């Protein structure tokens with residue numbers, strides 16, 4: 001596909017991009033929501049009702065993400081290569097709370113659902129790097145209060161981060177890539193529709209299998225992210241003589 005070299009690219013990623021790095025997705029048969037219920041661990045109500053249980057859920061995921069064998073895969077690396085070698089702007093919006101895009105080298109990055117390695121104090125609003133276990137009794141490094149530190153992630157019923165900036169980028173992009181997401185959680189699942197309504201961007205789905213929003217995309221490449229993402233990125237860069 002020929003794209004103007006100055007074209008703006010917006011990428012949305014979901015759990016599928018990290019699957020081959022060894023992190024579970026949410027809705028696959030072995031996914032996270034097959035083991036625990038959203039209502040028990042990923043809502044503000046769950047945290048108010050059972051803070052220890054919710055902290056334990058995220059502590060286990062934080063421990064898993066720290067494991068040495070969890071590394072960026074070829075899809076993360078290809079998206080970072082696209083950002084560094086594409087002449088125009090490349091914005092990566094991820095639904096994922098892992099740090100694999102950063103570790104692969106992506107910099108122009110929005111974690112719309114927050115970050116597993118960060119904690120937020122509900123008392124003073126401060127946000128802190130947090131790679132260890134977070135307990136109900138953990139004191140806030142800024143204000144010292146205990147009992148109000150939570151994972152800095154967006155739960156169901158909470159507003160994702162940087163939505164105004166994302167909306168402006170979707171409206172003005174020339175290419176929208178959706179990578180490794182089932183298209184089942186809003187507002188992220190509605191991004192392709194926002195691009196289509198703006199009438200400008202070419203929309204491409206790169207996913208293991210057709211997503212719920214499949215029919216909204218102009219173009220589809222189905223297969224493992226570690227294969228279809230590098231292939232697509234390299235075709236883009238070859239098209240502008242950067243490869």
Ligand code: BV8
Pocket residue numbers: 013014015016017019020025026027028031042095096097113153154155156157158159160179180181182183184185186187188206207208209210211223224225226
């Ligand atoms: C909000 C962080 C409003 C925490 C997450 C109807 C319409 C619109 C909205 C709603 C609605 N009904 C309910 C809602 C609200 C709700 C929602 O969408 N619910 C769904 C279930 C219907 N949305 C919200 O609550 C959002 N907030 O609407 O706020 C508001 C307004 C004003 C003021 C205040 C509030 C907040 C949603 C964010 C929730 N947090 N995560 C954590 O991680 O623990 S969501 C969670 O699921 C993930 O972050 C991810 O974003 C999301 C989607 O999952 P995916 O990433 O797509 O993963 P999934 O497993 O589903 O799919 C994986 C895909 O990869 C599959 O397609 C698979 O085939 C593919 N794959 C697998 N292996 C590979 C692969 N692809 C390539 N290669 C492979 N190897």
